[in-house]
Each structure stands twice: as C-alpha cells, then as structure tokens.
Amino acid sequence: MRRREFIALLCAVMASPSSAQGQQTAKVRTVGFLYPGTAAAAPPRIAAFLAGLRTRGLREPDVEIVSRVTGGDATLLVPMANDLAKRKVDLILAISPAAIRAARSATETIPIVAGDLESDPVDAGLIASVARPGGNITGTFLDFPEFGKKWLEALKEALPQVKSVGVVWDPATGAMQLRAVETAAQNLKLKLETWEVRSPADLEKSVLSAKQRNVDALLFLSSPFIGANTKLLADLTLAQRLPAITLFTDFARDGGLMAYGPNLMAIFNQLGVQAAKLLQGERAAELPIETPTKFEFVLNLRTAKTLGVNIPQSVLLRADEVIE
Numbered sequence: 001m002r003r004r005e006f007i008a009l010l011c012a013v014m015a016s017p018s019s020a021q022g023q024q025t026a027k028v029r030t031v032g033f034l035y036p037g038t039a040a041a042a043p044p045r046i047a048a049f050l051a052g053l054r055t056r057g058l059r060e061p062d063v064e065i066v067s068r069v070t071g072g073d074a075t076l077l078v079p080m081a082n083d084l085a086k087r088k089v090d091l092i093l094a095i096s097p098a099a100i101r102a103a104r105s106a107t108e109t110i111p112i113v114a115g116d117l118e119s120d121p122v123d124a125g126l127i128a129s130v131a132r133p134g135g136n137i138t139g140t141f142l143d144f145p146e147f148g149k150k151w152l153e154a155l156k157e158a159l160p161q162v163k164s165v166g167v168v169w170d171p172a173t174g175a176m177q178l179r180a181v182e183t184a185a186q187n188l189k190l191k192l193e194t195w196e197v198r199s200p201a202d203l204e205k206s207v208l209s210a211k212q213r214n215v216d217a218l219l220f221l222s223s224p225f226i227g228a229n230t231k232l233l234a235d236l237t238l239a240q241r242l243p244a245i246t247l248f249t250d251f252a253r254d255g256g257l258m259a260y261g262p263n264l265m266a267i268f269n270q271l272g273v274q275a276a277k278l279l280q281g282e283r284a285a286e287l288p289i290e291t292p293t294k295f296e297f298v299l300n301l302r303t304a305k306t307l308g309v310n311i312p313q314s315v316l317l318r319a320d321e322v323i324e
Contacts, residue, residue, distance in 0.1 A: 029063045029279050032084035032092040034099045036070045036077060036172070038200070041228035048265040049093065052272020058279060072200045072225040074172050077102040085110060091275055094139075096224045098172040100126060104137060111284040113275045114139030115267060117222045117247065118173035121289060130289040138278075138287040140270050142222075142262065148180035150260055151245050152188050154297070155217050158258065158304075158315050159243055162217050164191040166210035166242075168203070170223035171196050177221050200225050200232075207236040220246035227264065230254045234303075241307055252298035253323065257307065262292030296320045 033049075035042055046065055053063055066089055068080040081102035084092055088110070094103040095115040103112045104126070114126070114137055121127045121141050128134030155162055165185065169178050178194070185192045193213055195206035203226070210218055220226050220233060227248045234255035237244040244251075247261030270290060278284055299319040304311050316322060 030087070030089040031063060031065050031275060032089040033065050033067045034077065034081055034084065034092055034094045034103055035068070035224065036072065036074060036096050036099055037224040037228035038071055039069050042067060042069050044265065045268045048268035049272040049275070052269040053276045055273055056276030056280065058276050074098055074198070078105065081106040091278055093271060093275060097124065097174045100137065108136055110136065111278045112137045113271055113278065114141065115271050117142040119176050123176070124174065127289065132286060133289060134285050136284050138284045138289060139274060140267055140290045140292065142292060148177065149184040151219055152181065152184045152190060154258060154260060154315070155219070155243070155245055156188055156190070158311055159217060159309060162190065164193065164215045166213065166215035166218045167192050167194045168197055168206045168218065168220045169194055170221065170226060171198065173221070173223050181219065181221070200229055203229060203233060204236055207240055207242065211240040211242060218242050218244035220244065222247045230256070238303060238306065243307055243309055249296045249298045252300045255303055256300060257303050257309070258299050260297045261295065263294040263296055266294045267292050299323070
C-alpha cells in the first residue's frame, strides 16, 4: 500500500508542473483596434466590442486589445496599420472606410473585421460579395443610400419651410453617402450646400459658415470623428439656432434636434461577435457581411422649443425616444 501511495504521489507531482505550464502557455489573442476617432470615444466602443467577444466565450484574459487611435488625424492610419501588421496581431478591427483601406494595404493575411457606416463594400472593391467576401475582410456595413432619404424626409416633415440644407461631410469616408443625399435632395426639391471637414477642428468652422450662409437646417453625415463629437456639435448648432440631424443618436441626447441611425454600441457588440468567430477558426473569406440590426429615431423636444420649432404630431409619434 505504501509503495502504491508513493507512486501515486510521484505521478501527481510530475503531472502538476505540466498542467500549470499548459495553463501559463494558453494563447492570448491580440486584436488591433484601428480607430480614427478621439481617445475619449474609444473606451466605450472597446467595451462594447469585448462584450460581443464574451458572448462567444472569449474574455479579457484571453484577448489583448492593441489600441491605435488617431484622434482625428487620418494621416496616422497607414503607419498605425503597418505597425499592427508588423506586430502580427491575430485580427484587426478597422473602423471607417479609411481605416479599412489602411489595414488592407498593410496585410493580406491577417483577418480584418470592418465597422463601416459610410460605404458599399462591394462597390468599393473591398469584398467579392456580401454572402462570401472572398478575402481577409468581413464585418458590419450600413446599407447607406436609404438613410440619405430618411434624414432629409425627417427634416422636411419636422420643418415644412425648409428649402436649403447644409451638409457637413468628411471626404475620408468616401463619396457614397454624399451622392445618396444629393439624389434624395433632388427628389425632395431641396437645395444643398456642402462643407468638407477633415478634422475635428473643422467642425466649428462648418457650423459657423452654414449660419452665415443662412441655410435652414444642417445634416452631419457619418464619420468617426463626427460621431465622437456629438456634444460639441449639439452645443454649436444650439448656439447658432440651427436645426440639425445626423446618424449618431447621442447628438439628440446631447442637445441636438434630431438623430436617426443604428445603435452605435450595438454595432460594436456585433463586431465583437464576428471577431470571436474568426478568432475561433472561421475564415473571413466565408463569413458573410452583416448590417446593423437596431435603429433609433431620437428627437429632442427641449431643443425644438428653444429653436422655436413646432414638431408635428406625426413626427413625435414616430420617434423611439423623445427628450422633453
């Protein structure tokens, strides 16, 4: 019995270091987060992404986020993407068309999960098809053209007197959303004036210029740094007494008049689920492109009263959230 007990104890001692070593050497997956927005806007987006990973069983000890945030300087995207590729991260989460292009130029082998609310991935040449992307890029894209129509229709219904709309556009996002808005404006007989913004510093200039041009309302097109500065834009439009609408629902919650678009944190959660599938062995070439699943129309009635805008009952009834 003693000999048997000794042998059992010896086996346990020999097995223990091996087991501990196996736990210590468990692979930590690295995800490069390539984001052209602000540093302040990055943490909640990363948190939502990590929540998506957790739904597939991947947790923070198993995943390391390598964050690369430009702060609105688009010239940093290419060197940041190259750095992530040199580090041989397991996956790149690229937010915005410009970030996706930078990531694609840096690697043809590392899987790229794209978060893009501004372009058509097939038309832009990023993928072969929605059902079967065919390369190293998959992700979540917004079917944008319909939004150009919905935004302008909402402005027209809320403010029947609107004849001219100022459009604030980030050229780094590509021309698709601007073309969609221009087509919708022709159908609605609205005159558009466009201001290009290439950095957060241009936002205030665009609003002040729009006020000087006496446009009836403003439309902020989708862009990562526009989405990261909703409070600034709400304050600017309120100070200049300009009704405005955008895709980012926090704009209305921050004091802007209206917003209609997908739930941004839900999109990052969705991207986390897609990323987990790739980290667990699925291939980007075969993982279908997805679209946002949750949309919100948010209306700030307090701002409407401040601007002297009488919102019709039909618009109020359609709102998912009314701030009074």
